[in-house]
Amino acid sequence: MPLTPEQQAEIERQRAEPQPTLRVVSAGMEQHLYSAHPVLDHGFVRVIDYMGDDAAITQAARVSYGKGTRSVQNDEGLIRYLMRHWHSTPFEMCEIKLHVKLPVFVARQWIRHRTANVNEYSARYSILDREFYIPTPDHVAAQSAVNNQGRGEALEGEEAARVLDILKTDSMRCYDNYEAMISQDGQQGLARELARMNLPANVYTQWYWKVDLHNLFHFLRLRADAHAQYEIRAYADALCSLVADWVPFAYRAFEDYRLGAATLSAQMVDCLRRMLDGEAVTQENSGMAAREWREFESVLGR
Numbered sequence: 001m002p003l004t005p006e007q008q009a010e011i012e013r014q015r016a017e018p019q020p021t022l023r024v025v026s027a028g029m030e031q032h033l034y035s036a037h038p039v040l041d042h043g044f045v046r047v048i049d050y051m052g053d054d055a056a057i058t059q060a061a062r063v064s065y066g067k068g069t070r071s072v073q074n075d076e077g078l079i080r081y082l083m084r085h086w087h088s089t090p091f092e093m094c095e096i097k098l099h100v101k102l103p104v105f106v107a108r109q110w111i112r113h114r115t116a117n118v119n120e121y122s123a124r125y126s127i128l129d130r131e132f133y134i135p136t137p138d139h140v141a142a143q144s145a146v147n148n149q150g151r152g153e154a155l156e157g158e159e160a161a162r163v164l165d166i167l168k169t170d171s172m173r174c175y176d177n178y179e180a181m182i183s184q185d186g187q188q189g190l191a192r193e194l195a196r197m198n199l200p201a202n203v204y205t206q207w208y209w210k211v212d213l214h215n216l217f218h219f220l221r222l223r224a225d226a227h228a229q230y231e232i233r234a235y236a237d238a239l240c241s242l243v244a245d246w247v248p249f250a251y252r253a254f255e256d257y258r259l260g261a262a263t264l265s266a267q268m269v270d271c272l273r274r275m276l277d278g279e280a281v282t283q284e285n286s287g288m289a290a291r292e293w294r295e296f297e298s299v300l301g302r
């Protein structure tokens with residue numbers, strides 16, 4: 001359970017007090033506002049606030065005085081055109097503010113996305129919770145043999161059990177020592193800003209993260225991708241579901257022109273044309289290195 005009963009009650013209180021507004025609202029997003037969507041074993045994402053909807057994108061693109069909507073078909077067509085042609089600034093007119101609870105090693109990857117505003121829980125000021133990410137057994141996997149930056153098959157039997165045991169006992173021992181060091185019971189107590197250095201990278205942190213839709217799509221393209229580490233992908237997948245409800249036209253265009261799309265190099269386009277002309281193109285006569293050829297074949301679904 002990622003939230004205490006008090007935190008859950010606070011969220012329900014917020015949801016029970018709707019306010020009339022002249023601002024644009026997205027019906028799909030209103031249903032998610034404030035609620036926590038669980039991710040991993042103790043994490044969550046929840047929407048704190050948002051600005052705009054699909055119509056706000058077309059409104060900005062047309063620099064319109066009104067709502068910007070000519071017709072639903074027109075709006076979806078325009079959004080798809082904008083996405084297809086990398087006309088990105090209208091997507092920056094929508095924003096989202098999230099509260100995210102995530103393990104520190106996931107936060108290290110996430111924070112590399114610089115085009116967002118972040119405010120993190122202060123472990124100098126506050127005491128961190130005894131919460132550590134422990135993967136489910138199917139995610140306790142061996143080093144990949146083909147990808148240096150990835151995992152392969154799940155570990156089995158005694159080795160899997162030993163790894164899980166190490167992760168759990170080390171986390172608990174580190175937290176016991178953290179608590180013992182900051183305790184002021186019969187001692188001065190080490191400063192929280194120093195004691196935290198003893199905690200492992202699977203400890204959970206929290207932050208508020210605010211980003212515009214263009215940069216959120218960039219984040220999701222990289223982190224909802226199969227090459228991203230499973231743990232950050234779990235958060236990206238949860239965000240994809242939220243965004244699909246918030247701006248359904250823009251999300252569909254994102255799926256078509258970014259998430260499910262592929263970039264072909266000039267060489268790849270040339271090879272594809274030769275293939276369509278009936279030529280037997282192989283890696284040897286393609287001019288591509290082995291790895292790039294493999295990536296090309298994977299795009300072709302071979």
Ligand SMILES: Cc1cc2nc3c(=O)[nH]c(=O)nc-3n(C[C@H](O)[C@H](O)[C@H](O)COP(=O)(O)OP(=O)(O)OC[C@H]3O[C@@H](n4cnc5c(N)ncnc54)[C@H](O)[C@@H]3O)c2cc1C
Nearest residue numbers: 109111112113114115116149215218219222223227228229
């Ligand atoms: C699968 C995967 C593996 C990775 N492996 C590693 C790794 O091994 N080591 C590592 O260090 N990182 C790694 N990264 C992180 C990666 O290099 C990027 O830092 C991260 O994905 C953020 O992307 P970004 O800079 O495009 O995003 P943002 O910071 O959100 O920036 C968005 C865009 O804004 C522009 N921009 C932002 N800031 C600047 C700036 N200061 N100067 C110029 N342009 C700017 C760029 O066009 C950028 O693409 C990995 C990422 C992925 C997805």
